[in-house]
Amino acid sequence: MKIASHVATISIATIISASAACAATPATVSISNRSGQKIYFQPESSLNYSEVMANDTLITINESPAYYRLMGGNGEFYPVFVTPGSSTEISVGNDGVTIKGSNEKENNFIAANPYVCRTPKSIKPYSSEWVKYNENEIVRLDSLIDAAGMNPEFAATHKLYNRYTFLNQRLGGVALAKVFRPNGKKVEVSEDFYNFLDTLGFKDERILTIPKWFDVVNKAIETKESRGLLPVSNDTYMTIYAKAIDNEKVRSHFLVNLLALTLKRNYLNDFSRQLPEIRQFITDDSASARLKELEKEFAEKTRTAANVAAGTPMPDFMFKDVDGKEFNFADFRGDYVIIDFWFTGCAPCRAEMPYFDEVAKAFDGKGVKFISLSVDTGDELYAEWEKMMREKPHAPGVLSVNLPDGFNSPLLKTLNIHGVPRIMLIDREGRIVESYAKRPSDPKLRQQLESLTAKN
Secondary structure (H helix, E strand, O other), X not given: OOXXXXXXXXXXXXXXXXXXXXXXXOEEEEEEEOOOOOEEXXXXXXXXXXXXXXXXXXXXXXXXXXXXXXXXXXXXXXEEEEOOOOEEEEEEEOOEEEEEEOOHXXXXXXXXXXXXXXXXXXXXXXXXXXXXXXXXXXXXXXHHHHHOOOOHHHHHHHHHHHHHHHHHHHHHHHHHXXXXXXXXXXXXXXXXXXXXXXXXXXXXXXXXXXXXXXXXXXXXXXXXXXXXXXXXXXXXXXXXXXXXXXXXXXXXXXXXXXXXXXXXXXXXHHHHHHHHHHHHHOOOHHHHHHHHHHHHXXXXXXXXXXXXXXXXXXXXXXXXXXXXXXXXXXXXXXXXXXXXXXXXXXXXXXXHHHXXXXXXXXXXXXXXXXXXXXXXXXXXXXXHHHHHHHHOOOOOOEEEEEOOOHHHOHHHHHOOOXXXXXXXXXXXXXXXXXXXXXXXXXXXXXXXXXXXXXXX
C-alpha cells in the first residue's frame, strides 16, 4: 500500500480488547502514520470505516483470531491478521506499510500473496473458466501456505479465508450484479455454476474467524433453498437452515445472526414464530448471551410496530396509473393483495421486478392482485417512472401505479415506511397479513401465497 508522504506525523495506540464474555488476553496494535493522510483500521467485516485518531480506540474481538484492514485515504487497503494476546506495530510512510510483531510472518505472507478473486479480462465473469481459474488460484495459494511453514492454526484459517473470499464473490457477486443490471435482468452463469452446493458443508468452527462468514453461509443456504436442494417452509425455515449446518458452534452463531437479520428486516412474525423451534440449537454461551439482547430488541420493535401488526386494517388510499386513471385501495377487497413499494432510483427494487412479474404470472386468476406502487415524486423522477412504465413490458396481473406525494404521503408515515423495497401482503378483507413480507425473489413468498389461496 503506497500512501504519499507529508510532513504530519501521528502516533496511534489502538487497543483491541477481548470480549467481556471470554478470558482472552487483549492484543495491542500500534500505528505510526507518517503519511499525513487519514488512516482507517477496522475489522474486514465492517462496512463503516472510522478514522483512527491520535488517541486510544477500543475495538472488541472474541477469543478467536481476526482479520483487520488498514486503509489509507487513497482507498488502498492492507490486511492485518490479529490474534488475542499479540502485539503488532504498523508503520505507514511514503514507502508503503511495514508490519512487525507477533504475527509478522503471517502478515507479510498475506501482503505478498493476496487473493481478491480477480481474473484476466479475457475470462467472462461467472463462466466455467472463471470458476476454474479461481479454484486453481486457491490451490496455488494453499501450496504456498504449506511451503512457508506457517503456524498450523493460521495455515488452516487462511486457507478458509481464501475459500470464503471466493464463495462470497461466487454467491454474492451474482446477486450484486443482478441489482445493477437494467430492470434487474438476470445474470448468465455457467450450467454447472451451483453444483458445488450439493456437497458444501460448514464443519469447521474457524469459519467464525472469516470476515462476512455469515453472509456467505446464509447466501449459500438461501441459494440451496431457491434451487430445490432444501425444502421451502415459511413456518420452519430456520430449523431447516440450522440442520444444514454441521458444526454446533457455527450453527449457534449462524442462528443468532439470522435472528438479528430478521429483526433488521422487521420480519417480526418470523422471529416469534421460529424462535421456539430453534432455541434448542443455540448452545454456545456467547450466542445465547446475544440472543437475550435480540429478544429485548424484538419486544421493543413489536411495541413500536403495533400500528401495522397482523390483523390491522389497511388504510384506504388513492393511486394513479401512467395515464392518470385513479384507483382506491378499497376497490380491491375480495382479493389478496401484494403491494411492492419502490422507486426508480432504487437498484434493489428494480432487481426484484422480474421476480415480482414471475410471481404475478404464477397467480394470475387465483384471487391475488399485484400492485407495483412507485413513490417517485417531482417532475424529474416522475418522468423517469412514466418513461419506464411505457417502455417496460407489463406482466399479467400487475397494476403499475404511482403514489401521489411519494415518501411525503401520509400513507407511508402510517405504515412506517422509511425505505424501499417494501412488500406488504393484505388479505381479502383488507387486513394486513404481513407488513414486511418476503421479497418476490424469496421462494417463501410464493409458498405463503399458495397456502393462503388454497384455504378458499
